[in-house]
Amino acid sequence: MEDAELLDRLLGGDETAFTELVRRYHSTLVRVARYYVGTEVLAEDVAQDTWVAVVRGLERFERRSSFKTWLLRICANRARTTAVREHRTIPADPSPAVATVASRRFDEGGMWVDPPVPFTESVEFRSDSGALVTAVRAAISSLGEPQRSVVTLRDVEGLSSDDVASLLGLSVGNVRVILHRGRARVRDIVESSTKGNEQ
């Protein structure tokens, strides 16, 4: 069922519409909040407060944006306020350019000496695509901020780069740079795990 339809039901007081929206978006709210606040517990509080604010403000939602965008904005605003109260510094903008693939993988002329092999040809992922999802999930959770939030919101949640930028208070250019490094890191971790198993 589309969010808009759930929203109509929610306005009519339908509890199951509410639980469905919570199931859909609660973990994304926690993710957005966690970018700003210091602990998982605080992020969970911000996410819960967001739902309260949503239920209270539902009649004022004008549907000029999608429900998801509106919801995530409320969450980001509340998380920012909490972060200011906690005197927390938000993870900084990208550091200067660094190579995302280890230099030992290339020769002096910049050509591969240890070329990558498609994951579809590796033993563990060839027969079981679920194994790749599991490996990617673990790799994403091991990322530091701001990479983890950017990769999660863009590639796991499927938000646009523009939405990710406005939710996290970054420029679109910085989102691209952070996304590039985060994805490259995930690829690297997943690739290492296949090599570890073959040796």
Next chain:
Amino acid sequence: MRWTAPPLVCREAVELVSDFLEGSLPRRERRRLERHLAACDACDAYLEQMRAVIAASGRVTADDLDPDVLEGLVTLFHQYQQES
């Protein structure tokens, strides 16, 4: 005569792959990368790995919601229903 950028080496090509998949590379850069990929199996494999990682990311499902959290939120929902 038209100026053409020198061909990319692999070390440079891999740094463009994410932007290429985002569709955010300027046209000239995109062409340079496409020319390199057409001639380089290793970078093409790198691109495939990146595509596979992004596709798998999209299949990562949200953590299962703590039933207590859900229950607490439903209680709140009913409170606000009664208030309004």
